[in-house]
Amino acid sequence: MMAxxxxxxxxxxxxxxxxxxxxATRITQGYLxxxxxxxxxxxxxxxxxxxxIKGLSDQAxxxxxxxxxxxxxxxxxxxxxxxxSGVIDKTRYLVEFQQQVFEVDEFYGDNQGLIVAELELATExxxxxxxxxxxxxxxxxxxxxxxxxxKIPYSQWA
Numbered sequence: 001m002m003a004x005x006x007x008x009x010x011x012x013x014x015x016x017x018x019x020x021x022x023x024a025t026r027i028t029q030g031y032l033x034x035x036x037x038x039x040x041x042x043x044x045x046x047x048x049x050x051x052x053i054k055g056l057s058d059q060a061x062x063x064x065x066x067x068x069x070x071x072x073x074x075x076x077x078x079x080x081x082x083x084x085s086g087v088i089d090k091t092r093y094l095v096e097f098q099q100q101v102f103e104v105d106e107f108y109g110d111n112q113g114l115i116v117a118e119l120e121l122a123t124e125x126x127x128x129x130x131x132x133x134x135x136x137x138x139x140x141x142x143x144x145x146x147x148x149x150x151k152i153p154y155s156q157w158a
Contacts, residue, residue: 003065003066003067004063004064004065004066005054005063005064005065005066005120006062006063006120006121006122006123006124006126007062007063007118007119007120007121007139008062008118008119008121008128008137008139009116009117009118009137009138009139009141009144010116010117010118010119010130010134010135010136010137010138010139011115011116011117011134011135011136011138012104012115012116012117012133012134012135013133013134013135014132014133015115015133016131016132016133017093017095017102017104017117017131017133018093020095020096020097020131021093021094021095021104022094022095022096023093023094024091024092024093024094025045025046025091025092026045026046026089026090026091027043027044027045027088027089027090027091027092027105028043028044028080028087028088028089029041029042029043029044029087029088029146030042030079030080030083030084030086030087030088030150031083031084031086031146031147031150032079032082032083032084033084034084034147034148034150034151036056036057036142036145036147037055037056038053038054038055038056039052039053039054039147040052040053041053041054041146041147042076042079042080042083043076044073044076044077044080045092047073048070048073049070049071049072049073049074049075049076049077050068050069050070050071050076051068051069051071051076051079052066052067052068052069053066053067053068054066054067057140060124060139060140061139061140061141061142062124062139062140063124084150084151085150086110086149086150086151086153087109087150088107088111088146088149088150089107089108089109089111090105090106090107090108090111091105091106091108092104092105093105093106095117095131097129097131098129100119100128100129101119101120102117102118102119102131102134103117103118103119103120104116104117104118105117105118107149107154109153110153110154110155110156111149111153111154111155112154112155113154113155114149114154116138116144117134143157
């Protein structure tokens, strides 16, 4: 599927979201290419595999080209072996709040302690209703991109 991805990204300031979550899925992902102009991601999400290509973000970090194709888990496992070092391991929680669905990622391993919420939008101007557990916005801050977290994990931040 080809599309323009528009999303806002926020830090999460409490684990209240877990009680409100209607789904939790373990995700393992790696990058065949982590160049910010064209990231190529391999992901195993539950019992599905995906290959995703993302283009360069716009200046605000709000939108970018995205292409994704479902592949078999065995194909994804084979491709993960070819990825750059630094696999991302996380659980994604889906949390509905005022007709919006937040994807909240709780990271493990070298990114343990980091919890980030993303909200996909229909337009860049779409208003966002913020639940109490949502913290500061970090949209456009490259440190929070998964392709950066695999190279400079949260545990190494000063």
